[in-house]
Amino acid sequence: MPVFTRFHQSSRPGDGRSGAEPQPERAQKADVPEEAETAGAGTRLSRLRTWRTRLPRAARALHLTTTALAAVLVLGALLLPNTLPALKAVSFARIPAEAVIGAVVVLALPPRPRLAAAVLYGLGLTALTTVNLLDMGFNEYLGRGFNAALDWDLLPDAQAYVEDTLGGGVATAAAVGAVLFVLLVAAVMVAAAVRLASVLARHRVRATKGALIAGTAWVTCSALGLTLFGGPVASERGAGALRVHAQRTVESLRDEAAFVKQSKADTFGNTPPGQLLPDLRGKDVIFTFIESYGRSAIEDPVMAPGVDRTLDTGTRALEKAGFAARSGWLTSATYGGSSWLGHSTTMSGLWIDNQRRYRTVSAGDHLTLTKAFQKTGAWDTVGVMPGVQKGWPEEKWYGLDKLYDAFDLGYRGPKFSWSTMPDQYALEAFQRQVHGKKRDKPLMSFVILTSSHQPWAPIPKMVGWDELGDGSVFDAIQKAGNQASDVITDTAKSRQEYGKSIQYSLTSLTQWLQRYGTDDTVLVFLGDHQPIARVSGTGASRDVPVSIVAKDPKVLDKVADWNWTEGLKPGREAPVWKMSAFRDRFLKAFGSTPHPSTG
Numbered sequence: 001m002p003v004f005t006r007f008h009q010s011s012r013p014g015d016g017r018s019g020a021e022p023q024p025e026r027a028q029k030a031d032v033p034e035e036a037e038t039a040g041a042g043t044r045l046s047r048l049r050t051w052r053t054r055l056p057r058a059a060r061a062l063h064l065t066t067t068a069l070a071a072v073l074v075l076g077a078l079l080l081p082n083t084l085p086a087l088k089a090v091s092f093a094r095i096p097a098e099a100v101i102g103a104v105v106v107l108a109l110p111p112r113p114r115l116a117a118a119v120l121y122g123l124g125l126t127a128l129t130t131v132n133l134l135d136m137g138f139n140e141y142l143g144r145g146f147n148a149a150l151d152w153d154l155l156p157d158a159q160a161y162v163e164d165t166l167g168g169g170v171a172t173a174a175a176v177g178a179v180l181f182v183l184l185v186a187a188v189m190v191a192a193a194v195r196l197a198s199v200l201a202r203h204r205v206r207a208t209k210g211a212l213i214a215g216t217a218w219v220t221c222s223a224l225g226l227t228l229f230g231g232p233v234a235s236e237r238g239a240g241a242l243r244v245h246a247q248r249t250v251e252s253l254r255d256e257a258a259f260v261k262q263s264k265a266d267t268f269g270n271t272p273p274g275q276l277l278p279d280l281r282g283k284d285v286i287f288t289f290i291e292s293y294g295r296s297a298i299e300d301p302v303m304a305p306g307v308d309r310t311l312d313t314g315t316r317a318l319e320k321a322g323f324a325a326r327s328g329w330l331t332s333a334t335y336g337g338s339s340w341l342g343h344s345t346t347m348s349g350l351w352i353d354n355q356r357r358y359r360t361v362s363a364g365d366h367l368t369l370t371k372a373f374q375k376t377g378a379w380d381t382v383g384v385m386p387g388v389q390k391g392w393p394e395e396k397w398y399g400l401d402k403l404y405d406a407f408d409l410g411y412r413g414p415k416f417s418w419s420t421m422p423d424q425y426a427l428e429a430f431q432r433q434v435h436g437k438k439r440d441k442p443l444m445s446f447v448i449l450t451s452s453h454q455p456w457a458p459i460p461k462m463v464g465w466d467e468l469g470d471g472s473v474f475d476a477i478q479k480a481g482n483q484a485s486d487v488i489t490d491t492a493k494s495r496q497e498y499g500k501s502i503q504y505s506l507t508s509l510t511q512w513l514q515r516y517g518t519d520d521t522v523l524v525f526l527g528d529h530q531p532i533a534r535v536s537g538t539g540a541s542r543d544v545p546v547s548i549v550a551k552d553p554k555v556l557d558k559v560a561d562w563n564w565t566e567g568l569k570p571g572r573e574a575p576v577w578k579m580s581a582f583r584d585r586f587l588k589a590f591g592s593t594p595h596p597s598t599g
C-alpha cells in the first residue's frame with residue numbers, strides 16, 4: 001500500500017473511504033510536511049537541550065574543559081608580563097587580586113547586571129592583554145613601554161617598515177592580522193568572563209567560600225610580603241599595568257604643555273648672524289648620522305671585534321691622509337628606532353624623545369644647528385637623505401636650502417631591504433652632485449646614511465669607487481645577500497649582521513673622506529640610537545659614539561677642553577653628554593655668542 005494512503009487512513013480513523021475525494025487528500029498532503037518539519041525542528045532542539053542527560057560523561061568533560069580553559073585565559077591575562085624576558089611559567093604562579101574582586105562582584109549581582117559586568121570585565125582583559133603585548137614589542141624594539149598618548153602615530157611607520165622589508169603583501173596581512181587578533185582576543189575574553197560568571201552563579205555557596213578563602217590568602221600574603229620565584233604571591237599585576245598606562249598618558253599630556261613653553265626659549269634664539277659660528281667660516285662642514293650606530297657596536301663582545309678593527313683601520317688611513325679625529329659619547333633621546341628623534345635632538349638642543357615633541361618643535365622656529373649655518377648667510381646648506389621617499393616639510397625647520405632625497409641621487413640599483421641605496425653610492429652621489437661642485441660659498445651638509453638600518457639583510461659590500469655608476473653594480477650583491485626574514489627571526493644572526501652593517505657604513509664614510517676630503521673639510525659623524533634591545537642586549541645604555549674629524553688642527557683645538565678620545569673610537573672613560581647638550585656646546589666651541597630668546 002502506498003505510504004500516502006497509510007498516512008491518510010491513520011489520520012482519519014473510522015473513514016472507510018479509500019481514495020475518494022482526491023482533492024481534500026491533496027490538501028492534507030500539502031499540510032503534513034509543514035507540520036512534520038516543525039515537529040522535526042522541535043525534536044532536534046529538544047535533543048540539543050537534553051544531550052547532557054543522554055551523554056552525561058561527555059557533557060561533564062566538556063563543561064569542565066571549557067570552564068578550566070576560561071579560568072586559564074582570565075588568570076593568564078591578569079598575570080601576563082609586559083616584557084619577553086619575564087614571560088616564564090613562574091610569572092603565573094600568583095594570586096591576582098583582580099580575579100578575587102571579579103568573583104565577589106559577579107556573585108553579588110542579579111542575572112542581567114552580572115552579564116553586563118562579565119562583558120565589561122572581558123573587555124577590560126582585552127585592553128590589558130593588548131597593552132601588555134604592545135609593551136612587549138616596544139620594549140623589544142625601542143627599549144621602552146607603549147605610550148597610548150603618543151605611539152599610535154608610529155603604527156603607520158611600523159607598517160611602512162614591514163612593507164619595505166618583507167613586502168606589501170606581508171605588511172597588509174600583518175595589519176589585517178593584528179586587527180583580527182584583537183577582535184578574537186575580545187571575543188574569547190568576553191566569552192571566558194561570561195562563562196566563569198555563569199559557573200560562579202550556579203554554584204554560589206561554594207564560589208562564595210572559595211572567594212573568601214582566596215581573598216584571605218591574598219591579604220595574608222600581601223601583609224607578610226610573601227614571595228615565590230622572585231615575585232610577590234599577592235599580585236595586582238593587571239590593575240597595576242592599566243594604572244601605569246593611565247599615568248603615562250596623563251603625564252605625557254602634561255609634558256606636552258610644558259614642552260611647548262620650553263621649545264620657545266632658546267639660548268641662541270636672538271644671536272645676530274655675524275655672531276654665529278665665526279670660527280668655522282670658510283670650512284665645509286658635514287654632519288652625518290649613521291643609522292643604529294650605538295655603543296654596543298664598539299663594546300659588545302660579538303660585534304665589537306669587527307667594528308673596532310674598522311675604526312682602527314679608518315683612523316690610520318685618515319691620519320695618513322692628514323686628518324685627525326676626536327671621539328666621545330652622546331646619550332640618545334631614542335632607542336632601537338625613531339631615528340628622527342635623535343637627529344632633531346642633536347640639532348635643536350632640546351630633548352625630543354617622542355613624536356608629539358617632534359611635531360611641536362619642528363612646527364616652530366626653534367634654532368637648529370643646521371639652521372644656524374643658514375642664518376649666517378655664509379654657507380650653502382643641503383640635506384642628503386636617501387631614506388626620505390615622500391614630502392618632508394621639516395626641510396625648512398632644519399634650514400636646508402636644498403634637499404636630495406631617494407629620488408634625486410640618480411640611483412638605479414636594487415633596494416637593500418629598508419635602505420633605498422648603499423651608503424657608498426649615496427656618498428658618491430653627494431660628491432658628484434653637491435660636494436664636488438664649485439660654489440661661491442662653503443657648504444654645510446646634513447647627511448643621513450641608511451645601510452645599517454634593521455633588519456641588516458641583505459648588506460651591501462664595498463665596490464670600486466669608480467665602478468659605482470648608477471648603482472646597477474649592486475644587483476648581484478643584493479641577490480647574493482641574506483633574506484631579511486631569515487635574519488629577523490634569528491637573534492644571533494641579527495647581532496652578527498648588525499656588526500657587519502656598521503663596518504660597511506664606517507668604511508664607506510672614512511674612505512669617502514680619505515678620497516674627497518680637503519684642508520677645509522670638517523666632518524662630524526655620530527649614531528642616532530642603539531640597535532633594538534635583542535641586538536644591543538638587555539639593559540644596554542642609550543649611548544652612541546660621536547666623532548669630529550678635520551685636517552686643520554685649529555678646528556680640533558677648539559674642542560680640546562671636551563677631553564674626547566683621540567681617533568675614531570671613543571674610549572670607555574670618554575665623557576658622556578646628553579644628545580641635547582651637543583648643539584650649545586658646538587656653537588660655543590666655535591665662537592657663537594649667546595643671545596637668549598624667551599618666546
